[in-house]
Amino acid sequence: MRVCLASTSPARLMLLRQAGIEPLVVPSEVDEDAVTEAAVAERGGPLRPDELVLLLARAKAADVVGGLAARHPDFDGLVIGGDSMFALDGRVYGKPYTATAAAERWARMRGATGVLYSGHSVLRVRPGVPPVEAHAVAEASVTFAADVTDAEIDAYVATGEPLLVAGAFTVDSLGGAFITRVEGDPSTVVGMSLSTLRELAGRLGVTWTDLWGEPH
Ligand SMILES: Nc1nc2c(ncn2[C@@H]2O[C@H](COP(=O)(O)OP(=O)(O)OP(=O)(O)O)[C@@H](O)[C@H]2O)c(=O)[nH]1
Numbered sequence: 041m042r043v044c045l046a047s048t049s050p051a052r053l054m055l056l057r058q059a060g061i062e063p064l065v066v067p068s069e070v071d072e073d074a075v076t077e078a079a080v081a082e083r084g085g086p087l088r089p090d091e092l093v094l095l096l097a098r099a100k101a102a103d104v105v106g107g108l109a110a111r112h113p114d115f116d117g118l119v120i121g122g123d124s125m126f127a128l129d130g131r132v133y134g135k136p137y138t139a140t141a142a143a144e145r146w147a148r149m150r151g152a153t154g155v156l157y158s159g160h161s162v163l164r165v166r167p168g169v170p171p172v173e174a175h176a177v178a179e180a181s182v183t184f185a186a187d188v189t190d191a192e193i194d195a196y197v198a199t200g201e202p203l204l205v206a207g208a209f210t211v212d213s214l215g216g217a218f219i220t221r222v223e224g225d226p227s228t229v230v231g232m233s234l235s236t237l238r239e240l241a242g243r244l245g246v247t248w249t250d251l252w253g254e255p256h
Pocket residue numbers: 046047048049050051052067068100122123124125135204205206207209210211212213229230231232
């Protein structure tokens with residue numbers, strides 16, 4: 041059983057590889073801002089973080105499935121899409137992208153507890169058969185070390201790591217020293233909940249361990 045990862049995220053790829061799966065990586069071409077803006081316009085107001093990550097995970101996976109048959113007509117397996125966002129004090133955040141935004145985020149996160157939401161969309165794709173989807177949101181509460189100093193924040197931001205990750209922190213790299221507690225599946229924070237992916241694969245009739253070691 042093959043697996044296609046519809047993501048450019050190095051962390052999502054790392055998670056699957058560490059979990060015994062070597063996926064075919066096919067980035068989606070979804071305009072996340074456009075998808076989000078359309079959903080907000082339709083709702084007439086902001087979406088919750090769990091709604092947003094599911095909307096975007098499903099959009100990315102569907103986009104890749106749409107183009108897969110042309111490039112991989114014999115693909116028979118699972119396509120996995122994901123999206124992650126961070127909620128703190130009622131506000132929803134994605135990647136900071138700038139050092140200023142990352143530093144401002146850390147000033148708010150210091151000593152606080154936020155929630156990292158990851159959306160998952162898994163589709164069972166077979167040649168000549170309409171795809172079948174299973175999807176879910178996982179969330180993990182993350183508590184930040186109370187004693188992170190301004191100097192540590194400046195040094196961390198200067199590495200560039202926090203600029204391109206949903207919560208402006210990682211739990212599995214440089215940011216890990218500043219995280220004192222994670223409640224929930226830790227892989228949810230990294231980018232995809234492996235336990236959620238296993239459940240979704242099961243709903244599609246696929247045994248997770250059958251995905252181990254398959255060539256992509
Ligand atoms: N290594 C690591 N990456 C994290 C962590 N928290 C969030 N991220 C990454 O932050 C990024 C969140 O942005 P997304 O928009 O969900 O995904 P992306 O990286 O843009 O990739 P696409 O799926 O192609 O959209 C993902 O790559 C996550 O893996 C963490 O604790 N560790």
